[in-house]
Amino acid sequence: CSSGTLSLLLGTLLWAPWRVLHGAPLAELSGDQDFQLFLHKNLEFTRKIKGDVAALQRVVCDTFQLCKEEELLLVQQSLGITQAPLERCHGRAFQPESCFSQIRDGLRAYHSSLTAVAELLPEQASLVETLQLDTANLSSNIQQQVEDLGLTTVTYPTEDQSPLPTFPSSFHHQVGCFVILANFQRFLETAYRALRHLAHL
Known part of the structure; x- marks a missing residue:
């Protein structure tokens, strides 16, 4: 499939994770058996991880x-833990x-961050x-899917990634x-919804 078609597809899917995902015509990708196998396999995989x-x-x-995030906003802000960014998946200028x-x-x-969870539990x-x-x-x-689609891998500088914070107390660790x-x-919900939408085209 062409890079332009994939760009339109994923740009449409991921620009607003919490809204209904509306797909563009995807004749090329929807007929790609390997791509559909990738979708179904990793849909189940993502569900398991969730x-x-x-x-x-x-x-x-x-x-x-x-149990409730809204009750912990002040402490959360002091820790400086942020959501892994997905802004490069948004908008019409999207690049696959x-x-x-x-x-x-x-x-x-998140794989790295889970070390803190292992220490706590x-x-x-x-x-x-x-x-x-x-x-x-x-x-x-x-x-692997990026490589199979013939896309160029992009690696972002490690300094752009926020290190895991040092917790000043056991409560802050929790x-x-x-x-x-x-x-x-x-x-994961964003990824899951995108895969599910694609799989049902």
Whole structure:
């Protein structure tokens, strides 16, 4: 498929993650069997990861009574933990190389951030380890799809990525992990909705 068609497709899908996704005519991609296989495989994969993140969110809620994000805004702001960016997936000036790379890099960032969750919840070490492995595999799947589509990989400087903050107290560590998981869940929801929309064209 052409780079222009893919650009129009993904630009339409990802510019507003929380609105209904309206697709453009996608005759080329919708007829690509390999691309459809990629979509269905990673739709299920993303759903599994979302479920594991939700399970960890429930543990944090039950263990530390940290359940509602709006109650923690002040502490969240002081920690400086931000959502992995997807702005290169927005608008008509969208470039597929940049968007795919940003999704890939976001998954890598959350893979690293999950280390803080493992430290907070040692009894959930097996689940966190599985989640990190699945996150790495999904990132690799996206990278492989970029290569299969003949797109040029974009690598952003590491200094643009926010390092994991140092938590000044155990409470801040708990809130930090709550925020990391909430942000990761939103990130995954965007990817999931995009894949689901494409798979039903």
